[in-house]
Every structure is written in structure tokens, then in C-alpha cells.
Amino acid sequence: MTDSNDLSPAIQVLGSFNGGGAQFGHSFTTRNYYEFQNYTSVAHGAHSFRFGLRVRLQRIDETTYENFGGTFTFGGGVAPKLDGNNQPVLDGSGQLVLAQIDSIERYRRTLLFERLGFSPARIRELGGGATQFSIFAGAPELSLNQVDIGAFAGDEWRVRPNLTLDLGLRYETQTNIHDWRDFAPRLGIAWAPGAQAGNSRPKSVIRAGFGVFYDRFPAIGVLTAMRYNGIAQQQYVVTDPDFFPVVPTLASLAGSASTQTTEKISATMRAPYVMQSAASFERQLPGNTTIAVTYANSHGLHQLRSADINAPLPGTYNPLTPNSGVFPLGAPGPLFLLESSGLYNQHQLIANVNSKIDRNISLFGNYVYGRAKSNTDGLGTSPANPYNYAGEYGPAATDIRHRASIGGSIDTWWNVRLSPLFIVSSGPPFDITTGSDVYGTTLFNARPGIATDKSRPGAIATSYGLLDPNPVAGEAILPRNFGRGPGSVMLNLRVAKTFTFGAAREAGGAPLPGGGDRRNTAGVFNAGANAGPAASAASRRYSLSLSMSVRNLLNHTNPGPIVGNITSPLFGQANQSAGASGLGGTNFLESANNRRLELQARFTF
Numbered sequence: 001m002t003d004s005n006d007l008s009p010a011i012q013v014l015g016s017f018n019g020g021g022a023q024f025g026h027s028f029t030t031r032n033y034y035e036f037q038n039y040t041s042v043a044h045g046a047h048s049f050r051f052g053l054r055v056r057l058q059r060i061d062e063t064t065y066e067n068f069g070g071t072f073t074f075g076g077g078v079a080p081k082l083d084g085n086n087q088p089v090l091d092g093s094g095q096l097v098l099a100q101i102d103s104i105e106r107y108r109r110t111l112l113f114e115r116l117g118f119s120p121a122r123i124r125e126l127g128g129g130a131t132q133f134s135i136f137a138g139a140p141e142l143s144l145n146q147v148d149i150g151a152f153a154g155d156e157w158r159v160r161p162n163l164t165l166d167l168g169l170r171y172e173t174q175t176n177i178h179d180w181r182d183f184a185p186r187l188g189i190a191w192a193p194g195a196q197a198g199n200s201r202p203k204s205v206i207r208a209g210f211g212v213f214y215d216r217f218p219a220i221g222v223l224t225a226m227r228y229n230g231i232a233q234q235q236y237v238v239t240d241p242d243f244f245p246v247v248p249t250l251a252s253l254a255g256s257a258s259t260q261t262t263e264k265i266s267a268t269m270r271a272p273y274v275m276q277s278a279a280s281f282e283r284q285l286p287g288n289t290t291i292a293v294t295y296a297n298s299h300g301l302h303q304l305r306s307a308d309i310n311a312p313l314p315g316t317y318n319p320l321t322p323n324s325g326v327f328p329l330g331a332p333g334p335l336f337l338l339e340s341s342g343l344y345n346q347h348q349l350i351a352n353v354n355s356k357i358d359r360n361i362s363l364f365g366n367y368v369y370g371r372a373k374s375n376t377d378g379l380g381t382s383p384a385n386p387y388n389y390a391g392e393y394g395p396a397a398t399d400i401r402h403r404a405s406i407g408g409s410i411d412t413w414w415n416v417r418l419s420p421l422f423i424v425s426s427g428p429p430f431d432i433t434t435g436s437d438v439y440g441t442t443l444f445n446a447r448p449g450i451a452t453d454k455s456r457p458g459a460i461a462t463s464y465g466l467l468d469p470n471p472v473a474g475e476a477i478l479p480r481n482f483g484r485g486p487g488s489v490m491l492n493l494r495v496a497k498t499f500t501f502g503a504a505r506e507a508g509g510a511p512l513p514g515g516g517d518r519r520n521t522a523g524v525f526n527a528g529a530n531a532g533p534a535a536s537a538a539s540r541r542y543s544l545s546l547s548m549s550v551r552n553l554l555n556h557t558n559p560g561p562i563v564g565n566i567t568s569p570l571f572g573q574a575n576q577s578a579g580a581s582g583l584g585g586t587n588f589l590e591s592a593n594n595r596r597l598e599l600q601a602r603f604t605f
Helices: 103-115 120-125 219-227 250-254
Strands: 010-013 017-020 026-044 047-063 071-074 077-080 098-101 132-138 141-160 163-174 182-191 204-214 233-239 259-265 273-285 289-308 335-358 361-374 402-411 416-425 460-462 465-468 488-507 538-551 596-604
Touching: 010 103, 047 219, 071 103, 077 103, 098 103, 103 120, 132 250, 141 219, 163 204, 219 259, 219 335, 233 250
Parallel strands: 010 071, 259 335
Antiparallel strands: 010 017, 026 047, 047 141, 071 132, 077 098, 132 233, 141 163, 163 182, 182 204, 204 273, 233 259, 273 289, 289 335, 335 361, 361 402, 402 416, 416 488, 460 465, 488 538, 538 596
């Protein structure tokens, strides 16, 4: 449940800061999950057959007042240049001198000229006023049921003592989308060259595999389309509003020049899937050390994204004239189609080292070199130009070239265990945008042009070259996710002590539910898609475990998301930290903290 302590309109100064009220109202969500699983294993000679079924039901009851109070957005743009006394600068012929201003400057002019009593029209002439106003209205309550089913069958065939073949097939389907073709074959092979019958642990193992892995279309996507279908709730958007900071009535918006934004699930929606191939070589070295090198390739099809199918036709939209242009559906108003037309490709080279130095010290290391490209990073991704997808295929959000981690487990005096984990990562990509709605989609995701004329008015010199926030016809547009952020460093440490007491007793193990769709960290998988390993029988006692986890022990500041708006004074920088959750994970949602200490206690009986 969320509740706002400030019901005033929200203020977004793009690429700079957010202010005003929190647009949540009195909102709450109830989620109920029901799941049935059945897994069966049958051993017959050299074959181990496994098959199973999983059925899941989600029910979501949600009441949300998100943006029911309205949001004023301020972006950059071209405006009259002002002198030190905030008076317009004129050239020799008496014409206004224009200049590119950022979002903070637009916000400053708005507040200044309002305080001086200028009319809204005059404020606009001087480069002030909000760029956009949006508000939601309608019924806040919605409910949704979604069911998905997954069934699998597999055979682990021990062809020879040193050769194992895994064959598997999985089928999945779900309600709320019309997709009944989700068959997922799996194939895996493991070969220990030179191993003979009776050798319990071969020194080398070669593994390879291929599989298709589906992702379900999320229930939140269905709920979003239900909410913003134009009937349950309405999204009103006003470009260049002249009423800041007063929020108009809904009746006046419905009869004004505002546009209504709607969302819809495509009739051709398919569940996204990834075809993954992997090959690895594992080798046992002296000193209880094992190394593994893996190459993994992922090819994703039908990835999720959104597109405005009612954007003004090319060349018909004038950003200075709200609702201008010729619209494919006749009337103005964006219609965002949630579709599965995206593409994703990833290559990874993974190296793992594990070493048990002695009975008290175990160490591991991991390095991943990767490249990933896509034309979407999820449902929230829309093409910058709805009529030209050139440049959309670029670095994916997961395109982090280098990742490395070193960790281990050290048992010290009095059975105190230390578990350090050091993680270092190169920087992720970020999208570079103009911070303005160039194509009439109500989105601020347009990308700048690559300026070749140094005298081009408004062109901005950046570390990525001379960029034009107001691209003209024929000017090359910067590709998606062209920016690259800084890397991250994190050192975590866990200190734990376990106290055991009470009489020992035997406890039988039971298979762990696996769900039949797991890929391991190295990218090599069992094609049979089976349940997890069985927990071995062990002697158990009552135990009390006390531990302390320190996230970001060095208190190193890792930057949060990079500001990609070239008209922002913070372009290329972060205005928040990644927090202690930037690497290594945390159970808390907020990222304001840099170093976090968590105390834990666990009693087992």
C-alpha cells in the first residue's frame, strides 16, 4: 500500500530533478499466487525419464491513483536569449536572438516571470512555461486473473560411461494472449574424454547444449492495457499548457485541445523467447582446483516493446503547434501498441575458477566478457521515430562488456565464517536524447542528430561529438544507447556464526521443485528440464545462526543512472547513487544508501 503526503501536482524538470507531490494517492495492491506442481522420475536401464506439470494462477486486485493529481513536465528547447536583466537580446536588425536552453532554465524563467505578473502568453514568448501536462482520470480499481501452464518430458541417457545425452521438450501457454505455439526443445551432451568405467571423477569434461526458453507475457502488461484502454481510465496530455501551476478540471480537458493516450495489446502478441546455445570445457587441476570456460550465445525473438501507431505522419507535425499533423487513425491521440516484435542477441565468454585450499578456506573467481545488442529493453521501450526504426538496433541494456567477481568462504576461530565478495563491472550503455517531443508521440525519447555544420544553431558539443537537439531532414540520427556510463566497484562481506544444540536426528531428503525451466550461471543446461537436485539425508540439530552482512564495505560511491538528455546541465552525469544494491543485491528497494549493514538471525529445528 502507498499513500501520498502531498497531493499537489508533480513537477518533472527533465534530466535535472523531480518535485511537487507524489502521484500515488491512496493506492494498494493485493496479489494472490496459487501453484500446482507434479514431477515424476523413472529410471530404466541407461535411461532416466523425467516429466512433470506446473500450473500457476495469479490474481491481482489493484486500486491506484497514479497521476490523478497531474504532472507538469519542463524540457529544453529553443527560446529567446536573455541578458543579465532577463530582457530579450535583439540583433542589429531588431530581431530576437534565439538560443538553446535547458530544462532548468525553462523552469527558472517560468517561476521568475510568474512572480513578475507576466501573462501566460508572455511567459511563453520569453521561453518559459511547462512543456507538457498530463493527468489520469477514471476508475482506479481493476482486477485481473492470469493462468499459465508448463509441461515437460525429458530423458537423460547414459550412452556410455563417459558420454551422457539429455533430450527434452517443454510446452508452455498462458491466458490473456492468443499464443498456443510455445514448444521448447532442449538438447544437451556431456563427454569426459579418456574416462573409463569405474573412474569416479574424470579430469576433463566437455559440455554442450541448445534450448529454447520462453518468458511469459507479464500480468502487469495486461493490467496496464486494461487500465489505459481509454474506457477504464483516461490519460489526458496537453502540449505547451498555459495554466501552470493550476490544474484544470477534467471536464475542461475533455473538451479542449488535450489528447488522450491509450494502450492496447497487439492481436499478434507472442510470448518472447530466447534460443540459447552453449559449450564449455571443465578441467580438474592440482590442489583441488577446477576451471571452466564457457561460450554462450543467446538469440531472442519476439521481444517486448511498445510503438505509437497513431503518430503524426512524417513531415506533418509541427512541435510548436499542439495536435498538428495528419493522424493514421483520423483523430489525434497516441495509441501505444504493446507488441512482440523486438530482437535480442548476446555473446558471452565466461571463465570460472573454484579452489578448496584446505578444509577452512574455499575461493572462487568469475569473469564474463559479453556483448549484447537489441532494439528494445522491454515493454517500456518505444522507437524514437515511430516511422523510422533505423538506429534502434544497438547496445542492449545488458551490454556490460566486463564483469568480474572474487569471493570465498573462510572459517576462522570459534567457527566464525567470513564470506567476502568483491565485484567489479564496466559501465552499462545509456540512451542519448533531446529531451523533447520531436515526433508528436507525447514521449521525450527523440534522439539528437549528428551535426556536421559547426555553425548549426543550437548544436551542442559533447564527448560524443557535435549533436543537434533539433535535427533537420537528412541529418543522421544518433543510434540508440550510444552513451556509455562509468563502471562499478563493490565489496560485500558476510560474517556468520552458528550455534547447534539438542539431540541429533535423521531427516530424509526430498526433491526440490525445479519448475523445469532453469539455466545455470554458466549458460549450460540440462535439456530434460527437470526438477532440482535432491537434498541428501543428513544429521540435523537445533541451530541458531547469527550473521551480519555488509553491503559496499568500502563505502565506494557507484553512480546511478546516467542523464542522457543533452539539453540538461547534468548530461553525462548521474544525479543519484546506485546505492548498496548496485551490485551484489539487497532485500531493500531504496538505493539512497551507499553502505548498508544487515543483521540476521535464523533458528532451525
